[in-house]
Amino acid sequence: MPLPAARRRGPLPTLVSLGFVACAAIAIGYGLWALYGSGTRIAALDVPDGGPGSSALLGPIALEPGMNPLRAVLRAGHAPVGSTRIRYEIEMADAAGRRMWARDGAIGTRDDEASIVWTTTSLSTFDVVTPGDHVVRVRFADGSMDDLRKATIELRRNVARVDTRLTWGFGLAAVGLLLVALALRRT
Numbered sequence: 001m002p003l004p005a006a007r008r009r010g011p012l013p014t015l016v017s018l019g020f021v022a023c024a025a026i027a028i029g030y031g032l033w034a035l036y037g038s039g040t041r042i043a044a045l046d047v048p049d050g051g052p053g054s055s056a057l058l059g060p061i062a063l064e065p066g067m068n069p070l071r072a073v074l075r076a077g078h079a080p081v082g083s084t085r086i087r088y089e090i091e092m093a094d095a096a097g098r099r100m101w102a103r104d105g106a107i108g109t110r111d112d113e114a115s116i117v118w119t120t121t122s123l124s125t126f127d128v129v130t131p132g133d134h135v136v137r138v139r140f141a142d143g144s145m146d147d148l149r150k151a152t153i154e155l156r157r158n159v160a161r162v163d164t165r166l167t168w169g170f171g172l173a174a175v176g177l178l179l180v181a182l183a184l185r186r187t
Contacts, residue, residue: 013184016177023174031167035122039071039159045136047151053142058153060095060133067157072101072123072136075152080112082145089139090123090153095132107148116149123153125161 045058063070078086091102101124108117128134136153 013181016181016184020174020177020181023170023177027167027170027174030170031162034160034162035071036073036120039156041154042067042157043153043155045153045155047138047153049148049150053140055137055139057135057137059135061135061155062132063128063134063155064131065128068127069125069159069161070128071125071156071159072103073154073156074107074121074123075119075150075154076107076121077116077118077149077151078107079116079147079149080108080114081147083110084144084146085110085112086144086146086148087141089137089141091137092124092126092134093137094130094134100128100134101126107146107151125159 043061045061047058048054048056072090072092074088074090085106085108087104087106089102089104092100094100103123105121107121108119138151138153140148
């Protein structure tokens with residue numbers, strides 16, 4: 001009994017699949033570049049090793065409006081020991097003590113299982129109105145058995161603001177092309 005001839009498909013499914021990959025790559029790549037790659041690093045402030053329950057005041061850092069927009073990024077490494085991650089509270093204030101931004105969160109996730117986990121978190125994109133010295137306050141909450149290996153606050157100047165129209169637009173286009181590719185496979 002002869003085997004049935006393989007159905008020939010045109011180039012449409014391949015083109016749709018390539019379109020999906022391209023749109024998804026643009027959405028993800030643009031978001032990552034805007035958050036972590038754009039701008040120029042002006043400071044890398046190492047947080048003193050104090051572990052959970054510690055706090056530190058970093059700076060002063062001279063900032064001016066010509067650097068706008070700026071972004072603060074937390075780069076940290078920890079050894080996950082318990083099930084509770086290290087919680088942080090970080091804020092920036094100007095010379096008069098006025099808070100410019102504040103962020104709290106956790107380093108890593110509950111599912112971290114490696115011996116050392118390195119994370120990068122965008123803390124804030126902000127503008128400086130008045131030039132002068134600024135400080136960063138960092139506080140790590142008690143309650144975690146994790147071992148904080150290193151934490152650095154990086155400040156970047158002249159960064160790109162994430163245009164959510166681009167990420168959502170290319171992301172939705174990728175989803176639409178994925179649905180079309182799946183529909184074409186069924187026919």
